[in-house]
Amino acid sequence: MPFDISQMNQITLNNGQVIPQLGLGVYKVAQAAAVDLIGEAIATGYRRIDTAALYGNEQEVGQGIRESGIAREEIFVTTKIWNDRQGRSETPAAIEESLERLNLGYVDMLLIHWPCPTQDLFLETWQVFEDYLRSGLVRGIGVSNFQPSHLERLIALGGTIPALNQVELHPSFQQPTVRTFNANHGIATEAWAPLGRGRYAEDQTLAKISRAHNKSVAQVILRWHLQLGTLVIPKTTNPERLVENISVFDFELTESEMAEIANLNTGARTGLNPDEFG
Ligand SMILES: NC(=O)c1ccc[n+]([C@@H]2O[C@H](COP(=O)([O-])OP(=O)(O)OC[C@H]3O[C@@H](n4cnc5c(N)ncnc54)[C@H](OP(=O)(O)O)[C@@H]3O)[C@@H](O)[C@H]2O)c1
Helix, strand or coil: CCCCCCCCCEEEECCCCEEEEEEEEEECCCCCHHHHHHHHHHHHCEEEECCCHHHHHHHHHHHHHHCCCCCCCCCCEEECCCCHCCCCHHHHHHHHHHHHCCCCCEECCCECCCCCCCCCCHHHHHHHHHHHHCCEECCEEEEEECCHHHHHHCCCCCCCCCCCEEEEEEECCCCHHHHHHHCCCEEEEEECCCCCHHHHCCCCHHHHHHHHHHHHHHHHHHHHHHHCCEEECCCCCCHHHHHHCCCCCCCCHHHHHHHHHHHHCCCHHHHCCCCCCC
16 A cells, blocks of 8 residues: 555754655665656655765756656755865865756755764865855755764854754664764754664564564664654665555554664664764
């Protein structure tokens, strides 16, 4: 049965933007497949797409949205500026290029992809983001992979507080410190690799909970994120999984199941360490 989009939970960000709590991530979605995938996702009920300059598919994401038959304003589009385009001299052109590739008039959310502390240009980059926010070409600005130490410096500028911080987050890497810092500053936490890129297929705890609800392990993990209040952007290129991943608003994990999943945290990240990368 297709997903009933009235079930989708909406989150209000600190800048007033209202966004669907669950969207589609398109990292590693090939250009040749992206237009059809976006069409299929929107037909399934997805109203939020997460791309990036790095992913090489902004143009196809924009085309898929334009051809979807759904009004532009109903789709929330996030993109990200890559590390080698940070700083006052590079970032304006990088934003213009993303806007042009997407060709959707404006972007809903623009993120600094990584803080890159060695090059240390993220404060300048943020100020360029603020210029674009004022222009209206960008409706919301945020960050990705920022640790509290990076956010503290950004907040100390005294300007715009990021609307969200997109970080690696899944049952074995739950990021309690980052989540608490974000929450204390009104910054929404968004999970990348929310499914841990498929690494939980054999997990016994998640399998037991999934049997209790007659849901898949992926659905249990996504439900756990939703109940934590996290924004999620699971990626799939499989039409059946598109439906599976969004069909997570019709059941609820108990407190003890949430606690069992909390116990799966090992603190071991699978991706790069933002303090060391760039
Ligand atoms: N900001 C950053 O630095 C950053 C880094 C990484 C990712 N991201 C964003 O986060 C999004 C999601 O992260 P991710 O793509 O790395 O990992 P993910 O969403 O945790 O996992 C995707 C993997 O899980 C599989 N999968 C999806 N649904 C499934 C299901 N229901 N059952 C079993 N397997 C399933 C997918 O395969 P199939 O496609 O074959 O279904 C794919 O191999 C990305 O697409 C990107 O938008 C951001």
